Amino acid sequence: MTEKPLYILAIESSCDDTAAAVLQNEKVLSNVVARQAVHEEYGGVVPELASRAHQQNIVPVIDVALKKAGVERTQLSAVAFTQGPGLMGSLLVGSSFAKSMAMALQVPLIAVNHMQAHILAHFIDEEGYDKPTFPFLAMTISGGHTQIVKVNDYFDMEVIGETTDDAVGEAFDKSAKILGLPYPGGPLIDKYAKEGNPKAFAFTKPKVPGLDFSFSGLKTQILYFIQKNVAENPDFVAQNLNDICASIQYTIIKILMEKLKMAVAETGIKQVAIGGGVSANSGIRTALQEAEKKYGWKSYIPKFEYTTDNAAMIGIVGYHKYKKQMFNDAAVTSKARIAL
DSSP states (O other): OOOOOOEEEEEEEESOOEEEEEETTTTEEEEEEOOGGGGGGSSSSSSHHHHHHHHHHHHHHHHHHHHHHHHOGGOEEEEEEEEEEOHHHHHHHHHHHHHHHHHTTOOOOOEEEEEHHHHHGSBOOOOOOOOSSSEEEEEEOOOSOOEEEEEEEEEEEEEEEEBOOOOHHHHHHHHHHHOOOOSSSSHHHHHHHHHOOSSSSHHHHHHHHTOBBBBBHHHHHHHHHHHHHHHOOOHHHHHHHHHHHHHHHHHHHHHHHHHHHHHHHHHHOEEEEEGGGGGOHHHHHHHHHHHHHHHHEEOOOOOOGGSSEEEEEHHHHHHHHHHOOOOOOTTOOSSSSOOO
């Protein structure tokens, strides 16, 4: 007898993207994201504006997700939503809607850890993509997080290394801001780096013990480097933009890969998966593929749309939680900070 398929509606609203997805078991039927351009003129996400935009976007985004999936609300098995971490105002919009919808449809409510979702996105059924087997190492790199996680099972994860200050995504974006590039600057550094010499300018790597990271010192070093050279030549950035971006990206990737090599050596685990918005960076993807050939790793790089904040990754966690009957009631609270 064939099991009845599960239809999970997933909602993601942790930062400035309003997203909704519908999954049939592990397969994504729709994955819709509404981006918020309003933050570009401020050079970063403004929390109050983000929550207001979520309120405007959430109904149409969910409506489009259901229509694209060809699924009626009455077919839904559960509603999953991002509990945290994230911006409180943004999280509350998603959680409030999810609670109301689950209650109205009389289906289970499932709270999801955003960081777990970045890791478990690797278990979405996608043609041409392999799924890791347990245990594996996951490096989650985003605007707000930098972690190396030992993944023993779907809900058995251990953080073995993390940033002691700023996240890698912030290092990219702040460096871009120093160079006068618009927000979000990380993708632009990646773009210009492709045309530059990665060894044109040398930046020292921070000395951080163990598997932990630090990026605040590197940001300060880049700031002083630019200020000094612009004082001597006002056109320094414009004349050397590609080389500066390539050198910054080269240094950041070297920091990440050195820690990842240490993690593999310490754990003996050679399966390495990356996730989070910064894993969309072409230089990081190339470095991981090169390490796979050089060190005999098996690397897992998700489809581009599952790297940045999206609801499909929330849905896959919802599916696996549903199978284990890990449901929540309406008393569950959103959390700006939440342990893995």
